Amino acid sequence: MLVTISYAAPSASDLGYLLHKHPAKLQTFDIAVGQAHVFYPEATDTRCTAALLVEIDPIELARSKRFGGDSQSLGHYVNDRPYASSSMVAVALGKVFRTAMTGRSDTHPELAAAALPLEIAVRALPARGGVDLVTRLFTPLGWNVRSTPIPLDADRPEWGESRYVDLVLSGAIRLSDALRHLYVLLPVLDDAKHYWVGDDEVGKLMRAGEGWLAGHPERELITARYLAHQGSFVRDASARLAEIEGVTDEEPEADARPSTLGAQRLATVLGILFELGARRVVDLGCGEGALLAPLAADRTFTEIVGTDVSAAALARASRRLKLHEAADRDRERIRLLQSSVTYDDDRIAGFDAAVLMEVIEHLDPERLPAAERTVFGHAQPASVIVTTPNADYNVRYPTLSAGAFRHPDHRFEWTREEFDTWTRNVGTRYGYDVERRGVGPDDPEVGTPTQLAIFRRVAR
Known part of the structure; x- marks a missing residue:
């Protein structure tokens, strides 16, 4: 071969x-x-x-x-x-x-x-x-x-x-x-x-097909054959792909691309979780469960927790994950908790990885120190993944007025320099090494539309 x-x-x-x-x-x-x-x-x-x-x-x-x-x-x-x-x-x-x-x-x-x-x-x-x-x-x-x-x-x-x-x-x-x-x-x-073909095969298909499979004209054939025509797996994957196809990104798109920025961001975060070898993951500010769904589909992840301050968002996440009809072992593996990222919560402490995907920009700036203490000081996961918009890139969105934010609920949007300063200060203060990456097309003048930081706790 x-x-x-x-x-x-x-x-x-x-x-x-x-x-x-x-x-x-x-x-x-x-x-x-x-x-x-x-x-x-x-x-x-x-x-x-x-x-x-x-x-x-x-x-x-x-x-x-x-x-x-x-x-x-x-x-x-x-x-x-x-x-x-x-x-x-x-x-x-x-x-x-x-x-x-x-x-x-x-x-x-x-x-x-x-x-x-x-x-x-x-x-x-x-x-x-x-x-x-x-x-x-x-x-x-x-x-x-x-x-x-x-x-x-x-x-x-x-x-x-x-x-x-x-x-x-x-x-x-x-x-x-x-x-x-x-x-x-x-x-x-x-x-x-x-x-x-086992339970984790749907998760493999979701990860490898991220950004292209949901819109492929032969999606049904690909799904059926990849999953060896096993009905329950095919139905599960088809439902997830249909859901992905119907999701629109909250952010304006600068041009037509094969996948939305949201899909690229999701695929990047999933890839980093595998790269980190994380098994126990908490998604802070999980919303309706966009990240929780592919995590739940993959048995690599042995414990999954999603938290959000909104009870309505958690209810929609529960329906998306079909927790009402899940087996007892899945209910134990996947938990949804109403909680705020600015308050200490022992239930989210000690995980392999915590994810803050497009969360921090929804916090008032004066609340950021509390969120830092909660995540990095109290919960102390082995790794933290943070994504947030890159304000430098906003000039590439023709429909976005000068000085405007990409979403009406955003309280701030950082430039690359501001995000770099914040990540370095947090890493130094709480004992984490920091690696920065980008998500989306890399413009030579303004960078990528999404900024991403990986914090890895330093052994002491």
Whole structure:
């Protein structure tokens, strides 16, 4: 199984920074039933190609109970799984390029956020639905598609074509988006996952499909195939995607983009939570549960708490999460609490991560010190994620009057310099290291529309 990713541009070898894999090294990673190798056939100043080669042990695959093995069934030994670019390649992509899929690059953040001229080749790809389906899946995402059917036998053309294709995609796409497209659509084309589909699979689909799946014309087919046609999971995912499609961002959009700023912000925060390894998460000022929904869908998160000062917002979040019909174990795992971020609350203390997503700008400035003491001084989570509008970017919104805020309930909106000062002061005062990032298109003059800070508590 072979996938290659090529990037042609000045300083093309910077692709290695985005993939977090050094072009001069051969790296090998263990996967459940084999190994994945990453190497670079070419890495010059003008063109760079990274290759992912997946080697599967067919006997181990057949014997693995996790992957549906049955030593009494000959069909598990005689199949195409070790040789076709099936869902096993998607699993390898997710493991080997996990950080790249989140869009994170500490050294080249502007490159990670940019649409790059990419060419991706996938060899021997099972395509149940043929070339037409391949085109229908990838073209709406901005790809130019070249899909070449593979004959059953090159020496016997009268036998016709097999259900396999060699696929080449080209286009100007963000690398993180490209990897997430492959992660979802390779098993969709195969229409046969090699492992048991469990409760966490809906969460994986929501994360990888963030920003593009809800509006895809083949959404229903993608959802059904990715979730192995398991009715309850498909219904759950379909409902969540329909809800996402109907959500509008509270902020004006500067231009037409593939996903709203709110969707990008949500995807970024989720990616950081996985990057931090958080399992117990509290969403402070959770509102109607936009972040809680994808957290609840993923069993990686073992304890989830949402707090808000509004009882009405919590009631809507409860309906969104369907807590009224949830099993007892889910009621214990997911809690909604009426609470204010400016008052100490022992129920939110000691979590792996706390999230304040578009919350602080709704507080009166004189209430900010109380919120800081509550979150950083009393609750003391291991990490805190804060997002807030970047006032510098407001000039890029043509419908926004000079000096106006993006939302009528905002009490302030900080410039990049003001946010930098606040984060450094809070980190110093309460013992947290601070890392700042952005969300949305990065304008060279005014930055990104959303500012983001990650606070990590320093061990003492």
